[in-house]
Amino acid sequence: MIMFGDEFMYRVLVVDDSAFMRQFIKSFLESTGKFVVTVAQTPLIALDKVRKFKFDVITIDYEMPYMNGVELIRKIKEIKDAKILMISAYTRPGAYTTFEALSAGAFDYILKPTSEDELEEFKYELIKKLTTVCEECKSEEGSKPHGAITSLEDRLTIEKSIIERAKLAKVVGIGISTGGPPVLERMFKSLKKDFPIPILVVQHMPPNFTKPFADRLASITSKCIKEASDTEEIKGGCIYIAKGGYHLAVEEIDGKLYTRVLDLEKIKSHKPSADILFSSIAEACGKASMGIIMTGMGSDGSDGILEMRKKGALTIAQDEKSCVVFGMPKAAIEKGAVELVLNPDQIVELLNSI
Incomplete structure (x- = not known):
């Protein structure tokens, strides 16, 4: 420069x-x-x-x-x-x-x-x-997130209650963009083999990329990871990657959760959109869910994860230091949509405690 x-x-x-x-x-x-x-x-x-x-x-x-x-x-x-x-x-x-x-x-x-x-x-x-x-x-100045728990002392104080809330989750939603693939690789490799909760991921990618990405993650991690298809019953321990060029949503029918792959207009220039995923999780699962917003430019996901927090869901943002681009987490934090700000290792640690 x-x-x-x-x-x-x-x-x-x-x-x-x-x-x-x-x-x-x-x-x-x-x-x-x-x-x-x-x-x-x-x-x-x-x-x-x-x-x-x-x-x-x-x-x-x-x-x-x-x-x-x-x-x-x-x-x-x-x-x-x-x-x-x-x-x-x-x-x-x-x-x-x-x-x-x-x-x-x-x-x-x-x-x-x-x-x-x-x-x-x-x-x-x-x-x-x-x-x-x-x-x-x-930019050298880190922004102290407003309304989010960041200090070790605060985290230890609420650790037990956070873990108990996390255990109630029927589904985990992740919204991620720039810098996302290597982070997801590391996180899913570190996730324990018997992790019980399904994870749905919106990673901004074009149509030809999401199936190879899901296949790569499955190969590297030896876990159940797939590109999401429409009206598929969501199974515990499986990870579903949103299909490029379509939105991914969750629908509750007769007490069971199903994926919905939707061909709707772009949201904030994105398709798939994390806002769509998070909003559908808020509607289908309410407080029995967890939302995680991670590295990426723009503000996709900030509105949807705010809906999740208003319903009582546990909401987490990736910290600035570990992000390639802090845009998406920052937008969510500034809207008051996030309870915890953690790095990817800490997020995995929390998930593995379930």
Whole structure:
């Protein structure tokens, strides 16, 4: 990050073997006045530049000569702890590569445009993601959440009552976005084998990505993890991932809980939306539920988890320090929708105490 007058400008390294994409990204990023862009046409050139210069964020194409994007991410991480955005293919193989990239240390991904019609959306999303993560890194002041229990002393005081309330939950809902896949991997790997409560997850992802993501989680954790299908009875101990391009909701029928996969309009630009999931849990389960809102940009989930808290559900937000982007938890905290602010390890510790 460098200063020009009173303005911050962020330094970006664009790694792509396509001359068109390098120039395209460089031109529109620099036209915003927020970024100074350096380009590298091969991973070897990129590694040389990373050794010599400091960058606020690096974008990496998924397929390049000499080494692929995942290998390059690992090598960059050996040199320095850089913020890396993966540019991914909108295909099933591209999805698997993306999850490997996120596991290797990329903070997020963006889909590579496949036609001229998609270029404007690509520009908008790339500027939003780069700006958000750069501003998060720039901000050094942690915000003390209002109305949330954060100190060890407070947590110990209420620990027994919190655990008892958690044991009453019929379902756990999780809303998560930017930085989410690696966090969910670690959490579900650490979750005890006999965890009794079903978990429903809204992770912001496109349609081709959620099934491979669920399959990957199931393979890594050896747990019952699946992409949610419509009107499926929700079973204890299973984890259901919202289908990309659809909303996931919970419905109670004759004392049993069922998944609903809904083709409705986007909520806060998201489909699936954590607001839809949390609101449906509040309606179906009331206080016999738990809502967890985690890393991600924007405010999706803040309205729905507030409904859960008003019904008496146990509500938790991921703490700022462990978030890639604090937007979603921060929005929920500021609305008074959250009781506990914990890091992912503490969340798992609470779940494992049930």
